[in-house]
Amino acid sequence: MTKLIYEKSTSGRRAVLLPEPGVSRKPVAELIPARFVRQSGPALPEVSELEAVRHFVNLSRLNHSIDTGFYPLGSCTMKYNPKVNDAMAALEGFRELHPYQPEEQVQGALEVIHTLQELIGEITGLPAVSLQAAAGAQGELLGLMLIKAYFKDKGEHQRTKVIVPDTAHGTNPASAAMAGYEVIEIGSTERGLVDLEALKAVVGPDTAAIMLTNPSTLGLFEEDILKVQKVVHEAGGLLYYDGANLNAIMGLVRPGDMGFDVCHLNLHKSFSTPHGGGGPGGCAVACRPHLEPYLPVPHVSKKESRYFLDWDRPRSVGKIKGFYGNFGILVRALTYILAHGKEGLTQVSRDAILSANYLKEKLKDSYKLPYSQPCMHEFVLSGVWQKDRGCSTTQVAKRMLDHGVHAPTVYFPLVVPEAMMIEPTETESLQTLDEFVEIMLRIDKETKENPEIVRNAPHNTPVGRLDEALAARKPNLRWKPL
C-alpha cells in the first residue's frame, strides 16, 4: 500500500511517498508534473520561536474564555472544562490514532466510543446511540433523518410537517427545513410554556414530529410534557428532544422517560468540552429501538469481547460525518462522565439550577423578569426598563464587557423583547455570582445616572464596537497589511 512519510532533508522535512514494498522511494516533488512544482519557497513570515510564542500568547489574551472570566452565555453552557479531560484526549494512544487503522489496532478507542454510547443511553433513557455527528445542529439533522427514514419505511409519506414552538433555538426550524420538512410554529402560553391548545390545533396525520427542548430556551420546565407527548403520539407523530439544555436535568429526569423518541446532546456543553468561537464540537444522537436501524454507519458495536465497526446496517441513513465522530471530544465526554459518576452528574444539574435561581432572585427588581416561576439552569430577563431610559440591551451587554464579564445571550428567545438569557452554570463560585450581581446593579444604576457611559460601551476592551456583518463578509485574514 502507498504510504506518505516525512523525512529529514537539508531544507527541513520533506514528504516522501513509499509505494509498494521493494519499490524505491520518490520525493513527492518528483511525482508532480514539472510545471506545477514551485520554483521558490513560500513567502511565509520568518520568525523565531520566541516571537511566535509571544504572538500567540498575546492573541490568546485578547480572547474572553471560561478560563479567564465569567461567561454566562445563555443556552451555551459555558462551564469550566476540567483539564484532566484534555489530558486524557492527549494520551498518545488516542492522539496518534489514524482513522484508517485496522480494527484490531484500535480496540481501546472503539471501547471508549462503545462505553460512551452505553452511558449516554442510560443518561437519556434512549438506548440506541450514535456519536458520529459533530455538533448539535448536525445531530438535529440526523435525528430528523432517522424520523424521515422510519416513516418512509412505514409508508407514511404524508407526514411532511414538523412542529416547533416559538421559543425554539433557531437551529430547530432550520434543521427541519433542511431535512425536507415543512415547519409549523406554535405559540407559548403567558407562562412561557408550550400552548397545548395551539398544539392540538395543528397536530394531525401530516405531523412527522415535534421538536422541543425541556427546559425550554426560557429556562422553564414544560410541566405538561406528558400531555404534549400523548397528543403527538396519539396522532402518530414522534417527539424530538433538543438536548442542548441537558445540564438542567442530568440524573433528575430523562428524555426517554418524558416520552421523547430521539434526542441529541451537545457533548461540548453538558459534558464539558471547551467550545465557543466555533468549535470543536461533538454530538450524541440517542433514540428508541424502533429508530435504531436507521442510525449512521459505521456503528461501533461489540460481539463477545471484541469491538467492531458495523457497516452491515441496510436501513441506515448513511454517514453524517467523515469517519467515526470527533474522537477527542468523545474521550473528554467519557472522562467527564466517569469522573462525576451518577451522583456527581445529578449534583451538576442541581447546582446549575441553584445558581440560576440565585441570580434570578437577585436581579429581578432591577431588570424585568417576564416569567416569575422558578427556573431551571438559565433564565431570561428583559432590558425594557433600561431601554426606556435610552440604553438598549446591546449597550447594557457591551458595558458588561468593561467589567471582564462575557455578555449573556441577547435578543433571544425572540418572544421576550430586549431579552438577556443568563446561564451561570454550576462551576461558578458564590463570590463570582455576587460579583456579577454587583456589576448588573451598577450598570442599571448607570442607565439612570450616567447613561452615556452605557451607550458608548465598551471602553476598555482591545476593540470597541465591531461591524460584525462586515467582518463576516470581508474578513481580514492577512498576518500583516499589504
Ligand SMILES: Cc1ncc(COP(=O)(O)O)c(C=O)c1O
Ligand atoms: C437549544 C439549542 N439547540 C441547538 C443548538 C445547536 O447546537 P450546536 O451549536 O452545537 O450546533 C444550540 C446551540 O447553542 C442550542 O442552544
